[in-house]
Amino acid sequence: MGGRALVQWGQNRDNAPDGLHVDLYAGGPAPAELNEVTFYQVPYAPSTQGVDERLEIIGRMPRLRVLQLVSAGYDQVLGLIPDHVTLCNGRGLHDASTAEHALALVLAAQRELPRWAIDQREHRWAPAPQRSLADSRVMILGYGSIGRAIERRLLPFETEVVRVASRPRPEEDVHGVDELPALLPGVDIVVLVTPLNEATRGLFGASEFALLRDDALVVNVGRGAVLDTDALLAQNGRVRAALDVTDPEPPPVDHPLWEAPGVYFTPHVAGGSTAFYPRARAFMDAQLGRWAAGEPLANVVRPGR
Ligand SMILES: NC(=O)c1ccc[n+]([C@@H]2O[C@H](COP(=O)([O-])OP(=O)(O)OC[C@H]3O[C@@H](n4cnc5c(N)ncnc54)[C@H](OP(=O)(O)O)[C@@H]3O)[C@@H](O)[C@H]2O)c1
Numbered sequence: 140m141g142g143r144a145l146v147q148w149g150q151n152r153d154n155a156p157d158g159l160h161v162d163l164y165a166g167g168p169a170p171a172e173l174n175e176v177t178f179y180q181v182p183y184a185p186s187t188q189g190v191d192e193r194l195e196i197i198g199r200m201p202r203l204r205v206l207q208l209v210s211a212g213y214d215q216v217l218g219l220i221p222d223h224v225t226l227c228n229g230r231g232l233h234d235a236s237t238a239e240h241a242l243a244l245v246l247a248a249q250r251e252l253p254r255w256a257i258d259q260r261e262h263r264w265a266p267a268p269q270r271s272l273a274d275s276r277v278m279i280l281g282y283g284s285i286g287r288a289i290e291r292r293l294l295p296f297e298t299e300v301v302r303v304a305s306r307p308r309p310e311e312d313v314h315g316v317d318e319l320p321a322l323l324p325g326v327d328i329v330v331l332v333t334p335l336n337e338a339t340r341g342l343f344g345a346s347e348f349a350l351l352r353d354d355a356l357v358v359n360v361g362r363g364a365v366l367d368t369d370a371l372l373a374q375n376g377r378v379r380a381a382l383d384v385t386d387p388e389p390p391p392v393d394h395p396l397w398e399a400p401g402v403y404f405t406p407h408v409a410g411g412s413t414a415f416y417p418r419a420r421a422f423m424d425a426q427l428g429r430w431a432a433g434e435p436l437a438n439v440v441r442p443g444r
Contacts, residue, residue: 142177156431180207225443233410238288240409244381273297281333323350335362345370376400383409
């Protein structure tokens with residue numbers, strides 16, 4: 140396929156496949172000649188909310204055939220592209236980065252690292268008994284690409300993993316989400332890592348919290364709105380939480396999440412570490428090569444119709 144590609148990284152231009160003109164765009168004011176663009180990779184911005192210039196310019200690309208995201212989530216663009224445009228995401232590019240952060244959140248919460256960091260700043264030496272990750276039963280709710288990467292990191296910590304996806308896959312020992320009521324009372328830690336869609340919005344709410352044992356931990360590295368914030372706040376510390384994504388995101392300065400007992404959060408930084416960029420650049424080179432050669436694209440989440 141020829142035409143013009145608008146992508147983020149310089150090496151794509153240097154290695155541009157024959158027949159494909161590649162322009163660079165890292166966000167900000169729109170580049171010229173948008174009306175010629177057939178392939179657009181939206182510049183990476185991990186936690187941007189709403190529609191900004193990177194997304195607004197999609198409406199000025201009448202020849203667009205492929206919209207490529209390098210994020211795994213694509214909920215933010217579904218309403219912005221016509222049906223004939225093929226949508227591809229960055230599935231896999233964030234696995235190492237996001238899984239590592241999920242582990243960091245689990246360990247920080249279990250071993251109370253935020254507490255010791257505050258004590259250090261206040262020159263206080265106050266040891267206390269600690270929870271462990273070892274011997275815990277950990278549910279991965281959203282056993283997909285990142286979920287598998289989380290499991291690979293959890294198992295060496297001597298944990299037992301319970302796999303849950305939208306539908307059961309008995310051959311892989313994956314439970315369906317309908318089994319949550321039976322499974323939740325038996326787990327110590329739940330890691331949420333589903334996409335945000337109509338089925339997952341508010342998926343983890345008051346009834347799910349009610350089934351968890353006291354002092355259980357809920358980690359969310361998927362999307363903020365998968366977890367019902369009011370239901371979490373109502374726990375008042377009975378169940379703990381370590382979040383990379385929140386609803387609202389970011390919480391307004393006077394939001395109760397900032398002070399909620401047993402709740403730690405990081406500002407949506409799980410996926411965008413140094414482990415992401417080399418994987419994303421290599422993927423984009425290969426994807427542009429496929430597009431230029433007329434080969435099937437990777438990571439198609441919604442084919443153009
Ligand atoms: N915090 C960050 O910085 C960060 C970084 C990267 C990604 N993310 C988020 O992580 C999400 C997952 O990424 P991924 O690459 O692992 O996606 P994926 O490979 O598509 O896996 C998603 C998993 O979620 C499951 N799922 C979907 N709907 C469900 C439901 N209603 N109930 C239970 N499970 C459900 C899917 O089940 P099936 O297998 O049955 O389809 C699948 O196992 C992304 O969509 C994005 O929102 C966050």
